Amino acid sequence: MKRFLPLSLLLYASVVSGCASDRPRPAYEPKSPAMASEPIEPQEGDLDLAISGYLGAHHAPLFSRYEYTRLDLNGDGLRDALVYMKTPFGHWCGDHGCTVLVFAAKDGGFTSAGAISPVRAPFYVSKLTSQGWRDLVVRVAGREERAKDVVLQFDGQSYPLDPGPLPPYLNFSALEKTKVFP
Structure with a gap:
């Protein structure tokens, strides 16, 4: 055993010295600004939680x-949400259509960005924007007009x-848009 003690100490010293570095390391690695x-x-x-909170x-x-x-919807690189409420009929829907909730995606969650009611499918998102948000195209029907x-x-x-109360959009067929609800 005494014969292996100097050999063990030599092996330990070489392992420890191999891990050492001349440059001190910070206690944490700072994140780059990006x-x-x-x-x-x-x-x-997160969307389910936001909808439950809204309800x-x-x-x-x-x-x-x-x-x-x-x-x-707003060009920030995060996917926002359009929520088409279907039932119960008397609460979210009526003769003129149903309610659509708009949720803005934020860092790790959602915030309510309003409601639109009543609307009928089909429902489209336009390539055009207003105030940095994409325009929505909805069907208004089931009324006197x-x-x-x-x-x-x-x-x-x-x-x-x-x-x-909004005027009809007469150039609908020429509008560049994406259908989101059937």
């Missing part, structure tokens, strides 16, 4: 049914709540 400022894309679970804050039925689509497609423009705070 990494520190990149927003975090919210996930579907609770507006005393809406918790068993409400909806479908949603996610796309970048003829059915029409209208353009909803963001005003800096939200989209118009009621699309009914």
